[in-house]
Amino acid sequence: MSQKELRTTIEKILSESHTGTMATVKNNKPHSRYMTFFHRDLKLYTPTDKDTDKTEELESNPYTHIIIGYDGKGFGDEYVEYQGKVSFNTSSDMKQELWNDDMKMYFDGPEDPNYILLEIEPVGIRLMNKKGEPPKELEM
Template identity: 65%
Template sequence: MEQQEVKKSVENILNNSTGTMATVKTNKPHSRYMTFFNDNLKLYTATSKETDKTEEIDQNPYTHILLGYDGEGFGDSYVEYLGKVTIKNDESLKKDLWNEHMEHWFNGPEDPNFIVLEITPVEIRLMNKRGKTPATLEL
């Protein structure tokens, strides 16, 4: 599969998916569902600085994320995303990512517990594309 086709498929999935984010907690995998925002293959997600994941990221900044898979079965494309996480507390970034759904957890983008996880890709693989072998996107 051509890299341009792989990138287009990956970006389509990254732009239209929630997914699972795995970290390491006491030397074991720990996963949760998260909503991600894509900016040129870099992912962002909102969280509270009082969650387990912030402590886990402080101890090990790498994450594995699964995005895509529509539930239709064999042939549903998805992305395996290995990334390095940086915790951001930048006010302009928090305002850019803010939406009304976050009001369930935070008192606005100024909430002192509201932080953003910035995830820089280390490896991105397009999986289960109907009729195609898995493909790694060249970064």
């Protein structure tokens, strides 16, 4: 598989899968949770409240590990392992662009000052489990 084909496959998974696990470090131990992800090119975004454990954890260590794409059909399902560096994005334009009505259960609207985006810049991306093949690393 060429790097171009690999990138196309990864972008397809990111487009079709919006829920994944996101790991941070809490008290020197891994801490994972399910998150909703959006992507622009290979950069991921996920909404969160500015006053959560994860924001505190990411202030101490801005690196994360994300698994996204497994659809549960069985052995051989492909998914993406994504390592990234997180920054906090409070851009009104980006918050508005990524806003959807499902977020109303957590925020008053895209202008809510507690609503921020975690912007995740890729450090390493691997395609996993493609029909039992070994992992394929996307060159960054």
